[in-house]
Structure formats: structure tokens, C-alpha cells
Amino acid sequence: MTRWIMRALGLDVGEVDRIADWSVRWETAQWGIFAAVLMGGLSFLSWELYRRSPRELPGGRRFLLATLRMIFLGLVIAIFLQPVVVLTLEKEVPRTLPILVDRSGSMSLRESDGVSRLQKAQGAFASPGGQEMLRSLKEDMRVPTFTFHGSSLREWEELELPLVAAGEKTAVGEAVRKVLERYRGAPLAGVLVVSDGGQNSGVSLGAVARQLKESGVALYTVGVGDPKMRDVAVEEVEVREVLLADDAVPVTVKFRTQGMMGDSGRIVFSLSGVDVAEEEVRIEADGLQQVTTLFVPKQEGEYVMEARFEVDNGVEALAENNTGRAGLRVVDRRLKVLLLDQAPRWEFKYLEAMLLRERRVDLSCFLFEGDREVARIPGSPYLEQFPARAEDLFDFDLILLGDIDPRLLTEDRLSLLGDYVATAGGALTVIAGKRFMPSAFARTELEQLLPVEFAGASVSSAKSLSARPLRLSLTPAGRESVMLRLGDEPQASEALWSNLPPIYWAAGVQRAKPAAEVLLTRPDQNSASGAAPVLALHRYGAGEVLFVGTDNFWRFRRNVGDRYHTILWGQIIQRMAGARLLTEAPRVTLRSNGRRFEQGDRVQVYARLFTASWDPREDERVEAVLAAGDDPDRREDVILRAIPSQPGMYRAELSAGPPGNYRLAVAGDKIATLDFTVADTNREYARASLNEGLLRDLSRDTGGAYLPLARLKELPAAITDRRASLTSLRELELWSSPLFFGLIILILAAEWIVRKISELK
Template sequence: MESLLRNLALQLGASPAAPGEELTPFLRFERPWSQGLLLLVLLVGSFLIVRLYLSERGGSIAYRLGLASLRVSLLLLTMFLIAEAVLVVERVDLPYLVIMADDSASMAREDQYADAELVERAAQLAAETERADVSRFSLVRSWLGRENGALLESLQEQHRVRLYLMAGSARELAEVDDPEDVGPALSALDGAQAIGEQSLLGTGVRQVLTELRGAPPSAILILTDGQSTRGESLSDVAPLAARKGVPLYTIGVGDDTPPRDLALSDLVVDDVVFVGDAVRFDAKLSSRGFEGLPITIRLFETPPDSGDDALASGREVASVQVEAPPDGQAIPFEIIHRPQETGRFDYVVVAEPQPREDGVENNRLRRTIAVREDKIKVLLVDGQPRYEYRYLKTFLERRPESIDLQVVLQTADPEYSAQDIVALPNFPTAAEGDDGLFRYDVVILGDADPLYFSASQLQLLADFVTEEGGGLVFASGEFFNPISYQGTPLEPLIPVQLTGARNPFQGGESVQPFRMNLTAEGQASPIFRLADEEAVSEEVWENLPLHYWFLESPRKQPAAFVLAEHPSVAGSDGPVPLVAYQFVGAGKSLYIGLDDTWRWRIGTADRYFGRFWVQMIRFMARSRLNRDRPAELATDRSTYQSDQPVLFRARFLSAGLAPRSGEVAVEVERGDRPPDRLILRSTGDSSDSFEGILPNPVPGDYRIRLLPPPVLEGEIPTAEFRIEPPADERDRVQLNKAELVRAASLSGGEYRSILEAENLLDDLPPARKIPLDTDPPIPLWNDWRVLSLFLGLLTTEWVLRKRKQMI
């Protein structure tokens, strides 16, 4: 009836409803009949009319009853006209109905339901809108968008529908006032991403209630996993909603069973290695829901740029089994692999997926590694044929397939160089050429007298490190190295400070036998790995022969890394450093503060002595051999929380390649989004080092690369890192059903699972319409259409009586 009157009002000239309005027409009588008189006239008149027609002759009884009904209709219409009926049109404002969708990072999760029926329902819901994934936020889109937004269209008929996102705060996404608004609203929802760093559910509901305090909504539908990471929870704000008469209908999205997940992180491995090297892949494994379960971690070698098909096209080269740690903890592990072929390879570390594990994207880590077989050109320089020199020279001579050795012995006879094919008569005086210093990759400077070098030779050796990226090893001795190099161009290259350094023997002191202590950096360094397995290597170190001499240098250089230290003698900065290295310009230098590593040969020949020196030489040669990467780009960590700034560092291996402007640019990419540009500025400490900070990054996987200028030959430096949501948002991911049920109950609403909410419309409260205005009454009693109806009924009755000759 209301729809009929609404159409009649529009036909009689009433203005259509504006967006968000509704027309409520009804009849009113200006001269109303009393109810008793109306009933008396209607009953008496109808009785007399029916009796009169039944008493007449002609036509059947049904025919005469039909004529009587026409005459009764004329009676009703006459009473309608006498009462002066008018059509009154009231305009009412439709009440709001609010839909709030949680777009925090936990809603990007794809749940692994234990119940097969729930798995099927989630797949069916996603299929209704042809979505490929069944993440929580994707299910929200599908639930609102199925059947082309039929739910929104139905709600819009009696409400003004507002759609909000609610991670962090409530943000209005769209308003649906008529059917044409449904499509844009769904498109806006499709463009949203579940990347919010916080879930302030209660705060968001309170914000909406405050915003609509003049016209409280009929109800609020909340699609969420129920986890509030900050501020008020939904049950905290539910009593306020109840006082305002606004029930909360909570729609649970997700699985309420504890999450199960494995994750690999913090992979550390050298970018350049050599054939036959024991390459260490150090990483960490964290888990949820798998504590104590043995997890197999595999290492695959794949062709470069093999993409998502890496495992299918690669081969497994190593594996290790690790016991999953307790929830929230990470356990370090390592995999050792010895590559046997040269080239560039992608290595993928993969934790074997487990049943009902949440996604496997974080189960793998990838690194590209260059495997080389270059002969390392080594120049060994010493003052006299001490044990360290003789054993090292003999060992390196026996490795012509990987070491190209030449030596300079300062105290040797002039004929020595003619008798020994690896001996040189003098230290090189030129930089380039077959006899130049720059042809070498590593120089091992033993206990050589600096007075044998000219000033230009010392400067040439310094340039070999800082400009050419060479490696310089200071192998200490009792007479000259390194104390005698104080004040020379080599002093800044020594990783320890010479001020206060002393030789205990020269003071007449006795040295108690000792064994070096490895620092954390030393334990992680490939130099000191004397066995493939870490536990075996530690056992080897505990059983190496003792040392009987060391150089006491109390302080390291500020930028140096200490790898080994004295177990009992302390300097001004802590234990006396015995092995340390530092980056200097394009290369690096290493200091060894003892002279009897040859003792490690006792009972084992060259097994540990030789391995140590080969690994150290390869470590020092990497910068020199890795010339196809003229610059390095790195972040200070591989994984960050979203509230942590990311520090970028760029270092040019040759100062001549660094831009003179003091700035370089990097391109920052995240997923399919357009890349951003970030400027790194010179650190001031070195003209070849640059730093920059990326503040407040959003969660995701990032890749950065160095942009020209400068113009670099070879591979463009790149780096990767990951931004994770805040700990609460990442850790509290299971559906909080109890909270959603409680909030709905306190507010007078209901709880439903998104997989079981098909009949929600039937349970929503009726819309409470708000009167706005009343149009001027439209007279019906004197309208020509009503008069035409009266005459039409009268004429029809006369014609029908005439046909049966009842007149």
C-alpha cells in the first residue's frame, strides 16, 4: 500500500526523494467521519445495496453480486469525497547503518583451518567473487561483494550505509545512498590493503559513535579478527553503544586456533667465494606451534634469476635438521656447502613446510653468490727466515693451483732470488706492470724492517690497499712489525693503535703460555672455521697448541673488528686484541699480534695451520677480486619492525668512483608499487661512504639498488630487507572469538562467523526513520482523476444493468 501511495504521490507532482531520504505517504481526511457513523452508513448502505440487487430479476446471482460490488464501491468513493481526502507526503531521513572492516596487517593472513568444512566454505566464499586468495581481508571483500553487492543494495533500501576501515582509526571509505553507489564502494574496498600497523578496534567504534552522535546508526557491523593491539577493546566500548541503542553485530574473520608458522631470517653468507671453499650459510629459524619438532632445512643451488621456479630447476646440495624453538624465539643454524663449479648461482635456503602452516613465503631465503677459481696473487715479505715465514712459504708454494706466490726476504743473499723461483730481489717500486705492486691481490707483511723500504714504496703499499682494494696482512714479529711502522704511511692501515703498544720480551718480561679467545665476530668469521661443523671447529680450537709470544697493543682502531683476543691480558679498551681487521678505502687490512701460528702444525702437519692461512688469504682477497662490484650497498639489518628506521649504507671500493657532490641516490622498491627515490649523503668520515635513513616504512619486502650517477662498470649494487608489522600485530593473529561474542552481547547485537553469516539481514533491527519535513497536502476529493473514477464506476454499472435489461 505504501509503495502504491508513493507512486501516486509522484504522479500527482511530489518531488522525488533526495539521496538519503525516503517518502512516507499517507491519506488524511479534512472532514473525517466519526467511526460510528462511518461504520453505520457503510454497513446499512452495503446491506441495502446487496438486498436490492438480489431481489431484482435478470442475470445470475454472481452477476448481480458483481453489480452490487460496483455500487458499494461508489458508496465508498462518495464517502471518500465527502470527507475531503488529501494525500500527505512526509519526508524522512534514513538512519545510518555502519559497516567497519578491519584492515590491520593481521587481516592479510591466510588461515589454515583444521576443519575441512571451513576450508571448503572459505574457498566457496572467495570463488563467489573470483578471488584467488582466501586471506582474511579478501574474504571480507568477497562477503560484501558477492552477488554484485546484493547485501549493500538490500541495506541501502532502508539505511544510509557508511563503510569504514578501522586499522589505527576509523576512516570513512564510502557512503552508499542509492544503488549506483554500490559499485564505487566495492571498488574502493578492492583498492584497500590490509597493512595497518595497529588494531584500535574499540577506539574506532567510539570514534564512529561520536561522529554520528546526532543520528545514531541502527547498528554497526564489524568485520574483524577481534584482536585489539592498542587502546580500548570492543567489549570496553560495547556498553556505550548499548546506551546509545546501537547494537554491535560482530562478524568474526579468521581461525581461533593458535597459529602455526616457520620463518627463516638473517641469512649471512659471503657474496664471493672460491671453488672448494667451505661456504657457511648462517641464518635463524623461528617457529610458532612447532616447538620441539625436528625441522629439515635444505640448501638448493639454482641457476641465476630462476625466479619462483628456483626449486624445480635447482638441485639440493646440503641439508641440516634443527629442532624448532619455543614460540617467539629464534635459533641460529648453519649449512655448509663446498661449491665445485665456477659461475654465479642463486642459493635458496628452505625450511620444509609443515601441515597447516601459515603460508610458506617466509620459509625460504635467497642469495646470489659468485663462485670463482681465480689464482690469488700473494706477495710474502719478511725480514728474516723465521719459522712463521718458512712454514707459510713452504705451504703456499705447494698450492700452485690456487696461490700464485712470490716472496721478498730482506736479509737474503743477492743470489737468493736467482736460486728460488718465487723469490724477488727487491720489493716492487712501480704500481703497474708485471713487476708492479698492483698485480698482487694480497700482501703479507711479516717482521720486515721499514728502513728497507723507501718512502715511495711505503706510500705505494698504502695506495695498494686504499685505492686498488688490495688486502694487507700485518703478521707481527718481535723486532719490527708493527711497532716500527709508527709515523709511516702504513700506520693508519694497522687495525690496532700503536700508541702504548709494546713487546713484552723487550721489557724483560716472561710470557705465560696462552690460547687465543675468539670473539663473537671471530666465531662467525670464515677465517677461524677449522672444521666444517661449528661444534667440531670449537673443539679444534680448544686443543690447538699454546702460544708463547704476543704484541701487547692496548687499543684497537675505532673502525676495526676484533676477531681474537688475549684470554687474560687487558688493555685500556678490554682484552688485548690479537687478530683484528678493518676496511680502509677500497681494501682492508688485517693484524695478527702473534708470530707462532706455525705451532698449530705440531701433530697435524698443515691441516689447521694451512686451512687458517688459506681462509685468511681468501678473505683478504675478496675486495680485490670482486671488481665487477665497484660499490657495496647494504642495510644495517635484514629485518626491521615498522617503527624502526632503516639505515642504508653505500661504500665505493675506490674513492675515485664516489661522486664529488657528496650525494648518491638509491631506488627503493616494495612489491608492485612505484619505486621511491632516497638520497644518501657522505658520512664525513670518508669521501667514499654514504648513509641515509628510510623513516616509518610500511610492512613488506623491499629491494634497493644504487642509481646513476655515478657511472659504474659491472654489476649494479643491490640489497634486500623486510619490514614486519609491530610485534603485537604480528604475534596476536588468531581470531579472538570470545571478545567478539562478549562485545556483541553487551551491546545487544549478535556474533556470527563470516563463513556462517548468510542470513544476517533477517536479524538486524528495523530501521528507525527520522522525520525531516512534510509536503503541502495534495487534495484528492476534488481531483479530476478521482471524479473520472467515480463517473467510470457509475457508467460501468449502468451499462452492465442495461445489458441484462435490468433498467
């Protein structure tokens, strides 16, 4: 009956399974009252006409004829009201289950049986059990098959075996995202990914997982490979970007092991091919580990620090991921440091003594309340007056600013300090003090320079902090910072920090500014986080500002002498002054969006250029030369163009070329250079084992299921929602449909027949 009605309404029975709901809408409903009155009048007239028909006409037949006439009139009047029937139609369709097979380079890895992962995946699908599994899925669903590697996604009518692994990147998230785009709006039973989980490029899996959850699509994953393959992978080499010749430098190597517990090996450190250090390693447990060693660079130049892990027994799944690299520069010059304070407090005295011992530091001091005669002693580090000219102040690599009365740091001097940081790219370290710094500098230019907010902080409460001991705590950023590393290993460094003597005073500051990095904190009951910053760092214009919120670091000397005090301040000095070591031309500041790139990456170069009098250059374009370090003949002209509304600022964008070391040179008062490396980094083999945890978590988070390849035949049982009910709305103009006019003709015919039977004209 339903199908007959659907046909009568002009619906394609093959496209609709059932009518779930219906309703009627009148297009000219505004005439409804008039139509009702008209219908009432005509109905009364019809009844009166049949009531006056011959008496021998039976009453029941008289009523039937009147009713048929009223229905006919009602249908005719309905034509003018234009009734539209709104149908809710349902159709059951098979869902789609796209299968994505990973054929990136890591799928070519052979395991203990000598068979590659991709071969195992193909074998599993081609086996009788795999074919039965596919037939089961295709009975109720559409099952398109894709392969992916890097940014490539290819659909196959039928997989052409054998597949060959290709590409140096695995982008699982990118492949899933593309499939979701392709089937947008189509009912999906889920997405099936067959992979080793070696995600290393493209859109993040977290973002794709959120997209899947929002779309209500489950991700089913089949893991290929051994999750416990023996492997060690070097993940990162940490070393300062600029080093001083003949100074011992720490190098940290982070590496991850799998299935290697109890094994041993060594990490060999080499500088541009020459071995410089070696550390024996005993692997006590699998996971992320790190080793730190010291080496002494000897000669100036550009180098690549390489860390190579050598396994003693030589047995592991993959040797390609055993090496990590980092670029560095060795310079041979002294750091020019200016130490400013009002009076020689304890921190000043110990800091001055430490800096005078440092052979790599060229120290200048100025005390506003100091004896000017001291400056006249031959060899004295003291200045007779505050450097008042830009060319004098800007010549320093680092300025250490102490507890000074704002009346002595006049507006002109503060402005000069601001230009030193923002314009000349200098480094400023501000050491707090009980008398003035920073509380007395509210609403001055120095307040803008600092990485902390202190407006409204109580000076009296800050002074009261000296009445009780304060333990300092490293933040996560502080634990990672080489500047605060007191021991060879992070764990040892943290232990040393926790055992350091307490301080007895810290500046009362509210919080760090939004872009600042907090490295060290103290307890603070008035703070929402329960801690206030003591050491905070941020960029300001072309330079950097470090806030040291205490003058009590000298207390770290208790029982151990100057050991930790010297280590801490020495690393702070070298970290803050290091930016100036990158260039021999102080009036040309070059920076980029990174120091290490992969081929094809966009390299954005920014230059800040000044004249000899420290005025911004006004040229519309500046020429530079890009040279490849390993091939002097490979040179390329680069044009840096002025950035509108930013005097002295220039910008250029390059495309990272073939792997190698590159140097961009810009001419100023001296030649300034910017070095970067295009790495031959193949992250595809950074991890040898199956990343089972990643695949399992993705499936769980999206409502899917994870299966190892050996249990592939269980997949059909995991996918239960195979058909979807598609709902659609269809509006039919009932008043103009054949069904409606057929009904009118039927009513007229019925009345005519009854009248004939009743022998009425």
C-alpha cells in the same frame, strides 16, 4: 558563590570547574610608596572631616562613614596602580584512548579453526561483550578508532565491517608515533593496539616505547592469534659474496621454529634453481637454529643461493616463509698474494708452505734478508726485489706484511703500501713480530694504517708475554665471522677454539681503534676490559687492513698437523682477498650501500676511478649502464658525478626497481661491474605466530597492560585514569573590570545612604 564570582569576573562557567588559586599583581607597583603616602594623607583628612561632624552623630556611625570614605579613596587610588588578578583555573576533561587495529597482511592468516585473525578481532569488538566494553570506555573517555598497515593510518567514525587485511608491512611503532603526533598536548588515557605483534618495518618499537614513557602515556595491547602456531621460518642465508669455482664453500641457514619440537625435515640448497645440497634436520627444541653445509660451485657467473625448508609431515601454519635467498658471484681465477718478511720465521715457513699448496693462490714472496739467487730459480715464488712501482704492487689482491725493520720499509715503501690500501682498494694483513712489528713503527704511516693503537705500549712487556701461555678468546663478532669458523656449526667452532693449544707471544697493543672490529682477544690485566685485541679489522680508504697480533698460529698444528692452521689462514686469505674478486678492472673500484635491497630503496653507488698510471681521473661525470639480469632489454643510463675535494671519487643515487638481479657497468681500462639484488621479500609473513612476548614487554615497559583477545572485556578495569584535570592561568585587569567599578559604586552608595539616615548633607 564561586560560580557567581566567576561570572562577575567574566569567566565562562562551562569552561571552568573551579578556581584552584589566585594572586594579585600591581602593574604600576613602582608608584606604590607614593600611593601609600597619598592614601595615608587622604585617610587622615577623611577621619578629621568626620571627627568634626555634629556631636549628635553616634561614634559608631562616624567610624563607619570614615571607613567607607577611606575604602572609596583606596579603590580610586588602586585604579592608578592597575591591579591584575592571576587566577589558576581547573577543568576536568575526559581523556582520549585511541584504538589502533592492525589490518596488515599477517592479520589475514587463518588459524586452526579457519577464521582469520582480523575476523576474530572484528568479531570480538562486535560481540555483546565487546560492545559493552566500548560503552564503558566511552562513558568517561573519547575513543577514536584507527586502522593501520604499512605507513597508512586511517581514522574511522564507525568501523565499516568487515575489514579487509591489506599491505605487506606491519609498522606498529610508526602507527603509534603518528597517533602521538596527532594528539600532542591532549590528555591521553593511553594507546590501545590490537595486533599480532608482527612488527617488521617503520620506526623501532624501542624508540616508540621511550617516547611513550617520556610522555607518560601507557600502551595497552591486545594480542590476536595463537602464540604457539606450528611454523618454521628461514631468517637468513649466509654465504660468501664471492666464491672460487671448484672450491668447497660453507653455506649457513638460520631458521626459527615454533611448535615444531620433535619434528623433522630437510633444507634443500639450490643455486639459481638447481639443487646442489641437502641437509636433514631434526628439531630438538624451538627457537633460533642454524645448519651449515658445503657445496662446490662449478661455473663462473652471478647466482642466487636459495635455502628451502621442507617439513616432513607438511603441516605448518605458513609456507611462504620457508625460503631464504642470498646473491653471490662465482669467479674462476687465482688470488695474487704477496708475502713479505725480513727473515723466514716459523709462521712465515708454515704460511708459505700452505699457500704454495693452494691451487687457487698465485704466491709471490720477498724476504729482505733472503738469498736473491733463489728468485732466479725457474718456478720460484720469490721476487728479486721489493715491488717499487705502483702498477706492480697494486696488481696483488692481498699483501701479507711480516716482522720487518722500519729501516728496510722506507718512507717511500710505506707510502706505496698506504696508497695500495687507501687508493687501489687493496687488502693488507699485518702479522706482528717480536722484533719490530708493530712497536717499531710508532709515528709512521703504518701506524695510521693499523686498526689498533700501540703508541706507548711497552715493548719489554710484550716480549715478556712469551714466558707464559695465552689462551685466545672469540669476541661476539668473531663468533659470527665465517673467517674464523673452524667447524661446521658455531657451537662446534667455539669448542674447537677453546681447545686449541695456547700461544706464547702476542704484540703489546693498547686498544682497537674506534671503527675497528675486534674478532680475537687475549687476556690483559692492564686493559680496562681485561682483554687486548689479537685479531682486528677495519676499512682504510678504499681497502681493508687486518692486524694479526701474534706469529704463533703455527702452534695450532700441535697433535693435529696443519688442519686448523690451514683452515684459519685459508679463510683469512679468501676473506681479505675477496674484495678484489668483485671486479676485473683494478683501476675501477665500485661499491654501494648494500648488496640486497627492496623495491623503492635508495641505492647509493660510489666509484673510485684511476688512469692507467694510477692517477685519479678528473672527469666531472662518468657514464655507466644499469642492466637487469633477467631482462637484457631493460637498460638504463646512469651518470656518476665527481665528488668535490675527493679526486677520483664519483657518486650516483638510484632507486631500486622491480625485484631481480641488476648489474651496473662502468668502462675503464676494463669493464668494471657492480651487482646487487632487489629482493621480492615479503617480511609480513616471516613469523606466523602471535608475538605475545613483544606486546607484553611493550605494555609492561610503558606502564600499560597486555590482554589476549579472549579477555578483551577486562580492558576497562585496566584503564583507571580516565579523566584529566587541565590547569590554566587567566589574568584579569581588576582595575578596569565591571566588578571593580561596581564595588566603587557600592561603597559610594553605602556612604550616601548612611549620610541620609544621619541627616548629613
